[in-house]
Amino acid sequence: MREENDVDILKQHLLTSVRKLNLGRKWVFQLDNDPKPFCHNFESMLKDNKVKVLEWPSQCLDLNPIEHLWSELKRRVRARRPTNLTQLLQLCLEEWARIHPTYCGKLVEGYPKRLTQVKQFKGNAIKY
Template sequence: MDNDRKHASKVGAKWLKDNKVKVLEWPSQSPDLNPIENLWAELKKHMRARRPTNLTQLHQLCQGEGAKIHPTYCGKLVEGYPKRLTQVKTFKGNATKY
């Protein structure tokens, strides 16, 4: 959840409250707190030179190039999360190096 309105329905909020799930507060749609944004950037970097000409090629190339991204890269993104969180808190929600 990133405080985006589509993730904050009344039903969802009630479920979280009823199940005592603690939700962290952070800026809506903050790429600094969303490691998947870094993964997308890595995939785009791999795709830049390929230049697909149709959706079928795009799909095939995304699958092929995505498979080349090593799982340890994803692990490092997750492991770096505490540093990201600290930086976002330090910069009070403003942009960070991430």
């Protein structure tokens, strides 16, 4: 995706999502530290909207719960051994629907423990 698309998506949906989720004013935006979207327009959009951005080590997948969620989805789909693209899509949708919200909650709840471990390992990968 091009950086302009990232900015457009955020302009259209970020603040609306914050309001719908009733996050109030004390929310923090987490980037995946991909250098691509951090163009001038992207930084300006965040600054203009007074978006507080979480500072965290780049390429630190252990601190990003969505990375663990993607890993779980891949593991589940791989176990079902899709044989073509159509089947892959179908299995992804089925397995995504089977991931219980409590699993996502556990990923978020485990964040403090992972953060402590990442600090101990000075930003290197941890066993998770």
